[in-house]
Amino acid sequence: MGVIYYSYDAEKDTVNEKFYLAASESFEKIREDISTLSYLSQNSMMYLMLEGSVYGIDLKAMNSSWLHRDLQKAARGKRDGSRIAWQDGASLYESEKVHVMDFNTAQKQEITGSEGDYVRVLGFVGNDLIYGFSNS
Secondary structure (H helix, E strand, C coil), rough: EEEEEEEEEECCEEEEEEEEEEECCHHHHHHHHHHEEEEECCCEEEEEECCCCCEEECCCCEEEEEEEECCCEEEEEEECCCEEEEECCCCCCCCCCCEEEEECEEEEEEEECCCEEEEEEEEEEECEEEEEEEEC
């Protein structure tokens, strides 16, 4: 099992395999991950979730990297999926940092609270990230 990305060349009338990522999960879990995140940015970067990790694949240079592994809670942003937010830590309720990434600009942002505060991703409404703080 895995994820394959193909491109079509209309001039040559050919289909080319760009990348293949192997996965040990079931088809249903792979489909759920890809439904959570699969986005092709304007600068030919493909972002996708697989086995709880977010991958960034540069389709021009044909190299890949992990953006984050073992996501406990991730929220996709905007209707087009061009932003994602995730939180650090093993517990959904005891995270000290939230990361936000815009896939079109590759900009990353971190959100933290005051000393002793926890922060939690709740989701996106349009372009706006909704998150909350709690005192430890």
